[in-house]
Amino acid sequence: MTRPRIAIIGAGTAGCGAALRAAELGADVIVLERDAPASGSSGRSAGVYNYQTLNPLDIEIRIRAKELFLRLERERDLPLAKIGNVRVAYNDEQMDRLAAALKVQRELGGMDSRLIDRAGLQELVPDMRVDDLAGGLFGPTDGHLDGYLLCTTLLEEAKEKGARVSVQTDVLSHSKSGGVHRLETSKGLIEADIVINAAGAWAGNVGRILGHAVPIKPQVHEVFLVKLNRDLGYTVPMVNLYMPGQEGEGLYFRQDGPDSLIAGLHTYEAIDGLDVDPDSFSPPSGDDHLITVATLLTERMGMDDFGFSNGWFGLYPISMDDRFQVGPFEADPSVLVVGGLGGVGVTSGSILGMCAAEWALSGKPTTVPGVEALRPDRPSLSSFR
Numbered sequence: 058m059t060r061p062r063i064a065i066i067g068a069g070t071a072g073c074g075a076a077l078r079a080a081e082l083g084a085d086v087i088v089l090e091r092d093a094p095a096s097g098s099s100g101r102s103a104g105v106y107n108y109q110t111l112n113p114l115d116i117e118i119r120i121r122a123k124e125l126f127l128r129l130e131r132e133r134d135l136p137l138a139k140i141g142n143v144r145v146a147y148n149d150e151q152m153d154r155l156a157a158a159l160k161v162q163r164e165l166g167g168m169d170s171r172l173i174d175r176a177g178l179q180e181l182v183p184d185m186r187v188d189d190l191a192g193g194l195f196g197p198t199d200g201h202l203d204g205y206l207l208c209t210t211l212l213e214e215a216k217e218k219g220a221r222v223s224v225q226t227d228v229l230s231h232s233k234s235g236g237v238h239r240l241e242t243s244k245g246l247i248e249a250d251i252v253i254n255a256a257g258a259w260a261g262n263v264g265r266i267l268g269h270a271v272p273i274k275p276q277v278h279e280v281f282l283v284k285l286n287r288d289l290g291y292t293v294p295m296v297n298l299y300m301p302g303q304e305g306e307g308l309y310f311r312q313d314g315p316d317s318l319i320a321g322l323h324t325y326e327a328i329d330g331l332d333v334d335p336d337s338f339s340p341p342s343g344d345d346h347l348i349t350v351a352t353l354l355t356e357r358m359g360m361d362d363f364g365f366s367n368g369w370f371g372l373y374p375i376s377m378d379d380r381f382q383v384g385p386f387e388a389d390p391s392v393l394v395v396g397g398l399g400g401v402g403v404t405s406g407s408i409l410g411m412c413a414a415e416w417a418l419s420g421k422p423t424t425v426p427g428v429e430a431l432r433p434d435r436p437s438l439s440s441f442r
Contacts, residue, residue: 060085061418064240064249066228066263069099070204070402071395072255073211074410080218082418087249088212088222089242095208097257097335098402101371103280103295103309103319106404107142107199109170111154111301113161114427115405120167121424122408126202133210135202140312141294142199143173143181146191151300155194170196182293184358201295201311204403211407223247231266238391251417253393255410258335258372260382260396269386271396271433272377272441276324276331277370278400279340281350283310283318284364293318298357301325308353319368320354322346323400327375340370373400378437383409384416387434393417394433 063079065072068090079086090096106126108119129135146152155172162170173181174192181195212222227243231252240247254271256263264271292312299307302325310320331341340346351365376382376397385393395413398406412422422428 061251062249063087063251063253063414063417064089064238064247065253065255067097067255067257067259068094068208068212068222068224069097069255069257070095070208070211070406071257071398071410071413072253073208073215074407075253075255075395075414076220076410077211077215077218078411078414079418080215080220082414084414084418086215086220087247088220089226089228089240089247090222090224091227091259093224094212094222095205097259098371098374099204099208099257099406101369102204102400102403103311103321104201104204104403105142105295105311106202107196107295108162108167109142109144109158109194109196109199109297111158114425114430115301116158116161116167117165117425117427118405118408120162120165122405123167123199125407126207129207129210133214135206135210137200137202139198139200140292141181141195141197142297143178143193143195143294144297144300145178145193146300147189148191152191154300159194169198170194182296183291184289184360185296186357186359195294199295202403207403207407228263228266231268236391251391251393253395253413253417255395255413257396257398257402258374260374260394262335264394267392269389269392269394269433270442271382271394272438273374273382273397274327274332274377275335275372275374276327277333277338277341278321278331278373279346279370280319280321280368281347282313282366282368283320283354284366285316285318286362286364288316297323299323308350308357310354320350322350324373325399326379327377333372335372338372340367375399376438377441380437381405381409381431382433382438383413383428383431384422384433
């Protein structure tokens with residue numbers, strides 16, 4: 058029996074997850090990467106993983122992702138920095154929402170999180186000002202990982218199962234004849250029965266080549282380095298000072314080394330003025346973001362001796378309706394997308410890629426069946442096509 062041929066465009070977390078699952082399911086897999094694995098947003102992130110969020114589908118995606126990361130830690134020595142992750146609440150209503158999220162976590166098998174009150178937050182981060190906070194949802198074994206190592210680890214396993222990876226390979230044009238996709242690349246012609254667009258911030262460009270629009274806005278965000286001028290005597294967990302779905306940007310920070318933190322601003326929605334061309338972008342202009350982060354962190358931690366400097370910057374590929382895009386296109390189910398992952402590609406991308414591969418080869422996603430709600434043809438995206 059002839060194996061289905063799958064071409065996956067992009068070797069970030071989503072493309073690498075898709076490659077591994079497709080290879081497990083017996084497909085003939087090739088990954089086409091214009092640069093190198095994790096060279097886009099996957100390698101330019103804070104690398105956080107956790108399931109301290111609110112939407113039940115997002116919780117399930119993140120729980121399955123953490124299960125994958127723990128397996129890769131056991132079997133492939135993927136380093137996980139289990140420094141903990143806390144989602145902070147400012148009032149009782151938000152605490153109720155976190156309590157509901159904890160109930161969903163436990164129903165789905167995520168058993169180690171716990172609610173903490175204001176005193177618990179103070180115990181967790183003794184230097185942090187907590188007078189305006191009600192508490193939070195804390196995952197003690199959450200933390201961060203290296204996006205590059207995650208991608209290369211997934212690809213290593215995929216290649217052991219027969220997948221091929223072609224780096225420095227641009228997709229230049231696309232046509233389809235007799236049910237076969239013909240991808241002209243900078244390294245020659247690739248033919249495939251199925252194509253998965255997992256190109257991250259470039260998914261919109263690739264979608265235009267494939268003839269299936271992926272309405273996203275690539276937006277530039279920066280991670281800042283924070284020098285500690287004294288030993289705190291404890292490890293600062295990942296602290297998220299915002300709630301999922303809120304408008305605007307919110308502060309996050311975490312330990313990065315024995316004498317440093319990283320900090321930045323996260324958003325779930327497209328922010329005016331941050332849109333960029335993914336082929337040519339630089340940090341947000343001026344010092345406004347650095348000043349904002351420095352001011353917020355200094356006020357929150359009650360310290361005036363931090364040293365702030367630029368760290369690195371990358372792209373949030375945000376969907377026009379602020380939700381992931383996963384699955385086949387109704388007009389041609391042999392073309393699929395995993396896109397619009399925003400600032401949580403490391404957290405969620407590998408599992409969403411696996412779901413896309415299952416959809417392509419088995420007719421439905423099985424790792425997280427609920428991702429069917431994220432189809433790219435959904436009505437909320439129709440006006441952007």
